[in-house]
């Protein structure tokens with residue numbers, strides 16, 4: 101086991117499905133997997149672009165499981181209520197991982213969770229976020245609560261009153277913080293009918309951030325290529341998916357900018373058909389959020405992109421639209437203005453000069469470097485691999501246990517490659533977004549009984565549970581074959597930030613499962629692995645939703661509208677932001693979004 105040093109940029113992943121294979125020397129020891137991800141082949145331009153997007157999306161086919169933490173920083177986490185429920189649920193990170201959870205004055209400390217996970221560095225998790233662990237000293241490390249603004253409170257009340265709404269706002273206006281509060285309030289309101297609040301998002305990592313599932317997984321529609329009628333027929337054959345549609349009273353859809361307009365219509369129609377109610381989504385209350393200036397839906401032809409707001413049934417579904425205007429993430433008005441120009445793709449010469457000046461190198465005395473963001477995944481892997489090689493410390497290697505019914509091995513390997521969990525995870529003591537402070541056996545993991553964030557040894561030793569693609573929870577995944585031979589698991593310490601305050605939380609990280617299921621429940625591909633990834637570097641797609649104090653962005657290979665804006669808007673301040681290869685011609689907003697945004701109204705408060 102390694103010493104109690106800092107561990108490597110780990111991030112906890114919860115349902116992030118990007119693979120993170122790190123080439124590693126093999127001195128190790130863990131057992132092998134059933135399916136080995138295939139070697140990468142070279143791709144042509146369009147294939148590469150689609151692959152980049154697909155990789156970053158973490159598989160809409162994938163159903164992940166409830167993540168336990170998000171390793172990364174900023175994630176969005178699970179609600180407090182989940183905390184108090186089952187052991188499995190308690191393993192999820194509290195909602196306040198790097199993001200400050202929204203707190204109302206009545207909120208308890210236990211309710212603070214991290215919605216974001218990603219934020220990551222070392223390890224386990226859902227990418228951005230997460231972590232769960234509890235502050236090591238609650239009285240000293242307890243982060244200060246975040247109070248909702250008037251704009252946020254207004255929206256929360258409408259949601260509580262049963263209105264179907266869409267709320268947006270530029271990066272850092274507290275959409276995620278508000279969503280956490282909305283989830284909390286809705287769960288309380290519908291406490292008597294479990295699972296009547298469907299928490300979904302366009303991508304696995306975004307879903308992870310809010311303790312939900314992908315919209316595809318919830319709906320049970322696979323990749324959703326058929327007509328609404330055909331998809332509804334398929335869902336009828338899947339008892340679990342059908343039951344979900346019937347019992348759902350509210351559906352939340354996060355990161356809607358990446359939901360294709362046609363898919364939105366299909367979902368609304370499938371809900372109508374299955375619930376025998378002509379209203380879109382069969383009359384379910386719909387809460388939609390996201391920023392259309394950020395990443396768009398994946399489309400083979402970027403010129404043919406169709407946004408959700410262009411869906412035929414968008415207007416019939418969304419009765420009220422709100423635009424949050426107060427930016428919380430950045431305090432510096434100059435930086436806020438620069439980002440706003442960038443958001444609309446209209447940079448002034450002065451702002452271009454300022455962004456170019458951010459190429460200067462930054463040094464940090466405390467040994468915690470900036471999170472590097474790249475447009476493409478191969479650059480992320482190269483960067484993480486190189487950082488790992490430079491660490492002179494004992495390594496622990498964890499091999500995944502893969503399984504599933506899929507006969508086409510090559511196809512299975514392709515799917516596995518898109519899982520966030522690595523086939524082979526190599527960990528060393530080092531510091532990144534999370535710090536691996538030691539490797540230990542579950543029974544030796546000491547927790548503070550007075551600390552509501554603590555993941556107790558009892559729950560920590562629980563077998564990994566997985567949510568099915570259909571969204572059901574609680575099924576028990578087989579323990580990793582390698583897991584039974586590995587006696588020690590990493591203990592990861594995460595820094596949790598709320599507002600201006602920070603605290604530390606530790607968690608014992610144990611295997612989780614990811615799987616892809618057919619609508620009939622058959623598991624095609626599954627992987628059990630520690631939910632940690634290296635997080636010195638991450639893709640811009642994965643960074644969406646996160647808040648990062650120290651960021652280094654390389655924009656050389658930007659390939660998507662909104663991508664440069666997403667990357668730079670993760671930073672909280674200019675002092676902690678380094679930008680390489682800034683090119684104003686690559687800073688673009690989609691004209692349809694610009695046009696649509698003119699219809700938005702802010703909330704008079």
Ligand SMILES: Nc1ncnc2c1ncn2[C@@H]1O[C@H](COP(=O)(O)OP(=O)(O)OP(=O)(O)O)[C@@H](O)[C@H]1O
Nearest residue numbers: 200247248249271272273274275276277428429645
């Ligand atoms: N009411 C609030 N008071 C204080 N801080 C807040 C408030 N709402 C949000 N924040 C802080 O602002 C930052 C950004 O919040 P959040 O991630 O919710 O924004 P977002 O709109 O979801 O951003 P993005 O679109 O980039 O994902 C976080 O650090 C969060 O803690």
